[in-house]
Amino acid sequence: MRAQLLVVSLLLLTQTASAQSRERVEPQLRRTPPAAPRTTTGRWTSVTVEGTRGRFMTRARGGPSQDRVDIAFVAEGYTRSEQADFVSHCERVMRLFESRPPYSTYSKLFNIHYVFFPSTESGIGRTKAKNTVFGAHFNKNWSFSTGITGDRAKIQRFVTAALPGDCEADRIAVVCNDWRSGGTSWGKISFSTRKGFWANIPYVSPEWPLEDTVAHELGHSVGGLSDEYTSGGRDYDHAKVLNYIKTWPSPNVTSFNPLPTSAVPWQSFAKKNEVPWAHWIEPASRVPSKGPAVGLYLGALYSSDWAYRPSKKCAMKSSGSAPFCAPCQEGLILRFHAFSKPTRFESTFEGDELVLRIHSVLPQWTRRHRARSRFPDALWERIQWTWTKKNGVYTGAEARIPLSLIPERALVLEVDVVSNDPAVRKRESTLQGADFVLRRPPSRANATGRDDGITGALRRQ
Numbered sequence: 001m002r003a004q005l006l007v008v009s010l011l012l013l014t015q016t017a018s019a020q021s022r023e024r025v026e027p028q029l030r031r032t033p034p035a036a037p038r039t040t041t042g043r044w045t046s047v048t049v050e051g052t053r054g055r056f057m058t059r060a061r062g063g064p065s066q067d068r069v070d071i072a073f074v075a076e077g078y079t080r081s082e083q084a085d086f087v088s089h090c091e092r093v094m095r096l097f098e099s100r101p102p103y104s105t106y107s108k109l110f111n112i113h114y115v116f117f118p119s120t121e122s123g124i125g126r127t128k129a130k131n132t133v134f135g136a137h138f139n140k141n142w143s144f145s146t147g148i149t150g151d152r153a154k155i156q157r158f159v160t161a162a163l164p165g166d167c168e169a170d171r172i173a174v175v176c177n178d179w180r181s182g183g184t185s186w187g188k189i190s191f192s193t194r195k196g197f198w199a200n201i202p203y204v205s206p207e208w209p210l211e212d213t214v215a216h217e218l219g220h221s222v223g224g225l226s227d228e229y230t231s232g233g234r235d236y237d238h239a240k241v242l243n244y245i246k247t248w249p250s251p252n253v254t255s256f257n258p259l260p261t262s263a264v265p266w267q268s269f270a271k272k273n274e275v276p277w278a279h280w281i282e283p284a285s286r287v288p289s290k291g292p293a294v295g296l297y298l299g300a301l302y303s304s305d306w307a308y309r310p311s312k313k314c315a316m317k318s319s320g321s322a323p324f325c326a327p328c329q330e331g332l333i334l335r336f337h338a339f340s341k342p343t344r345f346e347s348t349f350e351g352d353e354l355v356l357r358i359h360s361v362l363p364q365w366t367r368r369h370r371a372r373s374r375f376p377d378a379l380w381e382r383i384q385w386t387w388t389k390k391n392g393v394y395t396g397a398e399a400r401i402p403l404s405l406i407p408e409r410a411l412v413l414e415v416d417v418v419s420n421d422p423a424v425r426k427r428e429s430t431l432q433g434a435d436f437v438l439r440r441p442p443s444r445a446n447a448t449g450r451d452d453g454i455t456g457a458l459r460r461q
């Protein structure tokens with residue numbers, strides 16, 4: 001029952017899982033290189049916030065802050081002489097982004113920052129705050145069912161002030177320098193202890209690594225996922241479960257009123273009930289499921305009898321060491337998209353051509369395009385995308401259009417890209433679109449001042 005150690009994880013959804021951004025792309029006279037970062041990766045910078053001297057470093061940089069998921073790891077309960085410990089603990093968390101899907105498969109979407117402000121005392125308080133920079137402490141006398149809290153307003157102020165002006169932390173993961181296991185997510189800010197042991201008897205118990213706790217807590221704070229474990233010392237009754245799900249709907253926990261009293265075929269169940277992960281369930285499944293495939297497993301949300309989860313095992317059920325189940329992976333990936341822009345669109349005049357470009361940091365994207373208004377046939381046929389392949393994966397596409405084919409009046413070409421990752425079945429939620437404006441360069445239009453005489457049948461796509 002290691003799951004019990006996970007402690008309370010409050011979930012406050014602040015953003016829906018929908019990227020669906022569109023932008024208008026006007027052609028430029030020359031290509032603009034991506035903005036250079038103001039910070040150097042892997043080097044500490046000193047900062048003073050409200051009279052407290054500290055430091056920050058950008059540990060990994062996937063791209064400009066506004067297009068990436070920025071996570072700040074913040075030290076709490078580390079004395080000045082324990083700064084190296086904080087770094088080595090954070091380096092363990094970095095393993096998530098190297099080897100734990102979906103964090104690892106989407107690592108290019110993340111910017112990771114370390115923020116260190118020293119505490120006077122080491123560790124965090126058991127029942128009330130110690131003399132630490134953010135006053136983090138377990139909620140009550142430490143036990144299975146307690147969460148961690150701290151001065152979240154101060155944490156937010158310090159992180160905002162410590163990070164450079166062009167960086168904004170989407171999520172803050174506070175690393176508490178305490179051997180007692182625990183983790184709590186309060187919306188944007190989560191707390192995890194550096195190391196966990198089974199209860200408070202470390203000599204008989206396996207270590208519960210920080211990276212597992214953080215994997216789970218980021219599941220809440222980034223992925224909007226709910227807890228799939230059953231106890232934590234505060235079993236929910238049916239009314240509480242239903243109310244929770246109504247208040248904080250999530251992709252991995254659900255309940256019904258009434259619940260089926262015996263096993264029923266999934267297909268007849270699905271006709272009457274909406275399940276957030278229905279698109280992952282095999283037609284031959286039964287409710288409740290016995291495994292091993294994705295289905296409806298009884299027991300979730302601190303309740304053995306009233307809530308369902310999608311899978312037998314999941315990082316949201318245990319300490320975080322298990323892989324995320326398919327609906328949880330998808331939920332996380334959709335939120336990665338909601339927080340970031342993996343695709344960049346660009347259009348430039350080059351010689352006698354207008355060049356449209358799609359750059360993506362993610363592999364395997366599909367794209368489609370359509371004309372917003374009537375396009376001359378000769379132009380429409382010349383819009384062909386050439387894909388760039390790097391190490392076997394598609395990273396971008398380019399279309400070159402002769403300026404002579406572009407009519408006097410500007411036309412708009414709508415281009416959409418969606419994820420082609422098999423871990424995502426709700427493709428539309430990853431949509432990023434561009435409205436490419438097809439026009440002639442200003443000087444050229446003035447110089448020629450005439451229609452190029454494109455004739456023939458027009459069509460709408």
Ligand SMILES: [Zn+2]
Nearest residue numbers: 314316325328
């Ligand atoms: Zn799950």
